[in-house]
Amino acid sequence: MGDTIAIEAEGLHLGYAGSTETVRVLSGVDLVVRKGEFLTILGPSGCGKSTFLRAVADLLPPVGGRLTVLGKTASDARRRREVAFVFQEATLLPWRTVRQNVELPLQVGKKSISRSVDSKPSHWLDLVGLSDLGSRYPHQLSGGQRQRVAIARALQCEPDILLMDEPFGALDEITRDRLNDELLAIWHRTGTTILFVTHSITEAIYLGGRVLVLAANPGRVQALIDLMPMKDDNGFCRRESPEVQETATHLRQLLRDGGA
Ligand SMILES: Nc1ncnc2c1ncn2[C@@H]1O[C@H](COP(=O)(O)OP(=O)(O)OP(=O)(O)O)[C@@H](O)[C@H]1O
Ligand SMILES: [Mg+2]
Known part of the structure; x- marks a missing residue:
């Protein structure tokens, strides 16, 4: 139970x-x-x-x-x-590409050994519909795309619990x-x-x-x-x-x- x-x-x-x-x-x-x-x-x-x-x-x-x-x-x-956390504002590092940001262990905690069969960043970028944008930098993305990178980064560590604090608050309907x-x-x-x-x-x-x-x-x-x-x-x-x-x-x- x-x-x-x-x-x-x-x-x-x-x-x-x-x-x-x-x-x-x-x-x-x-x-x-x-x-x-x-x-x-x-x-x-x-x-x-x-x-x-x-x-x-x-x-x-x-x-x-x-x-x-x-x-x-x-x-x-x-x-x-x-546990992973997605904050209201996507907290991406501007000098790293989308793919490098997804690789970052910026979450509250990141599993050292992934349980995923396919733990490559591209897998997670694909999941949020950003597979073509992996080599871009955050300033070359829209707000919604940046937020999706933050979500991919959180999902990448396969958290059991995902905490999301107004992740889509700033986006159009x-x-x-x-x-x-x-x-x-x-x-x-x-x-x-x-x-x-x-x-x-x-x-x-x-x-x-x-x-x-x-x-x-x-x-x-x-x-x-x-x-x-x-x-x-x-x-x-x-x-x-x-x-x-x-x-x-x-x-x-x-x-x-x-x-x-
Ligand atoms: N570090 C802090 N020190 C003291 N008080 C704080 C601190 N952080 C938040 N508070 C207070 O705690 C209360 C709850 O804050 P919290 O951020 O959880 O609200 P919230 O429900 O998320 O609000 P919002 O919808 O505006 O984001 C508020 O009154 C806030 O002023
Ligand atoms: Mg709040």
Whole structure:
């Protein structure tokens, strides 16, 4: 039973230690994320979405409660190089080509021995649709292409858990929709557990098997909504369908209530 769980939080408290006191961000978080799950996270600005991802990535120690990542502490999971992070802004090195950037172990952790049959960067560039651009430099790419390089780099270490913090926030809607489809296809192929923060209600519904709604002041879990009933076998749904529209209305109301 335990080995089907990717992330488990019990009464988790997160915050930042200041010079005089600790700033509390999230309190009393109870959450179980199953292996292979695609969890999207919504919530008002400043409620603690990035903070939660940071804790899972072992970039921030819990203030209280319990957090286990793949059955161990977040730092053990990081040491075993099982978690990768894609930040809001693609953090590529400008003096290295696309291919060289994908090779870089810039993730939170990188497996020293890849489990992949084909671990070459070209394989991962192909997966994100960039196989022709491997020898370009970051400044020769569009924002969306740069973000895809960052995703290829994260996928390259075959993480068990992929943390994505508003990765498509700066993109136009058409490009974002296309990358959403690519990401869903990759998720379906790799079975990676994905935690994906977004401000877009539509994106949260379209990508997630469940959506976690966080509230602010104090930061806490407000709702956890199952989206699987509206998905087909490959995890896809139609953005225009009545169920999606209804869920969007519901989520919009929750976000309004939780922003106060
Ligand atoms: N290093 C830090 N030290 C102290 N407080 C911090 C630090 N980083 C973030 N905070 C505070 O913690 C709270 C949660 O921040 P966090 O970045 O997790 O919000 P968020 O939900 O990701 O917001 P957004 O949607 O704007 O990205 C905010 O009130 C923020 O000001
Ligand atoms: Mg954030």
